[in-house]
Amino acid sequence: MNTDLDVKPFINETIKALMGYSERSGILSPQAVQCFNNALNQSLINRYDTSFVFETLLTIIESASKRDLKFNFDRVLRNTKGRDFSGNVLDFDSVFNNIKFTTKNNSLSFNEHELSTLSMVVFLKEQGYISQAEDILTVLKDEILRRVYLDYYKSQFRRVVSFYLKNGNEVFQDVGKSVSTKRGPRNKNYKEVYKIVCLTIGEYPDVSHYSLSNKLAVHFANHKNAPSKQTLMRWVQDIRSELCQTPHEPYIRRFKLITQ
Numbered sequence: 001m002n003t004d005l006d007v008k009p010f011i012n013e014t015i016k017a018l019m020g021y022s023e024r025s026g027i028l029s030p031q032a033v034q035c036f037n038n039a040l041n042q043s044l045i046n047r048y049d050t051s052f053v054f055e056t057l058l059t060i061i062e063s064a065s066k067r068d069l070k071f072n073f074d075r076v077l078r079n080t081k082g083r084d085f086s087g088n089v090l091d092f093d094s095v096f097n098n099i100k101f102t103t104k105n106n107s108l109s110f111n112e113h114e115l116s117t118l119s120m121v122v123f124l125k126e127q128g129y130i131s132q133a134e135d136i137l138t139v140l141k142d143e144i145l146r147r148v149y150l151d152y153y154k155s156q157f158r159r160v161v162s163f164y165l166k167n168g169n170e171v172f173q174d175v176g177k178s179v180s181t182k183r184g185p186r187n188k189n190y191k192e193v194y195k196i197v198c199l200t201i202g203e204y205p206d207v208s209h210y211s212l213s214n215k216l217a218v219h220f221a222n223h224k225n226a227p228s229k230q231t232l233m234r235w236v237q238d239i240r241s242e243l244c245q246t247p248h249e250p251y252i253r254r255f256k257l258i259t260q
Contacts, residue, residue: 027064065149072108082126199258208251
């Protein structure tokens with residue numbers, strides 16, 4: 001195994017690249033994820049301490065994720081009304097509806113439980129319970145940090161290392177390539193489906209397999225050799241399984257496909 005002196009310049013260059021992608025496109029962007037995967041590949045090839053590389057990069061990812069979370073939460077809370085035009089505190093249901101409206105076009109998707117918790121934060125602040133509201137907000141941020149950001153990158157680490165070990169130390173190039181070699185040739189639309197699914201579940205993690213498959217069927221209806229609904233359902237399930245991504249109830253009902 002190579003020494004720390006060998007790996008530190010490699011890690012520093014990777015951090016610079018990763019932060020560049022994070023600032024331009026977001027820490028969950030395909031470019032940032034691919035940069036992370038490439039770094040793990042090179043670490044394995046060069047016989048660096050891959051666990052050390054991973055833990056170091058994860059610290060940077062966590063820091064970038066917290067900035068992303070702060071930006072999203074600040075924007076939502078700033079634009080959510082907790083009082084009516086007369087200055088009266090709104091009831092909880094009204095605050096909840098305002099939160100749902102405010103987060104509709106937010107880059108970070110919230111599930112129903114998280115929306116309820118955010119509503120409670122706003123409601124408590126308007127009632128004067130500032131300290132309690134901040135405590136709840138801290139817990140909520142930690143939950144989303146783990147669920148949306150850290151768990152995703154940990155699953156990428158497992159997949160890259162697993163692929164490397166199972167395939168005679170071949171390099172894991174990218175998710176699309178490794179999967180499409182198994183299923184892609186059967187339908188020329190597969191790669192586009194894969195890209196759309198990855199982008200869409202990044203924005204809407206709790207959309208159901210069924211809803212996502214139906215929207216894909218409409219999207220590809222006029223394409224040549226359009227895959228059937230059954231095929232799309234199978235692809236969606238396989239892709240999410242590969243990504244270790246599972247939707248949670250209550251499922252998101254209103255969403256749009258992210259195509260680019």
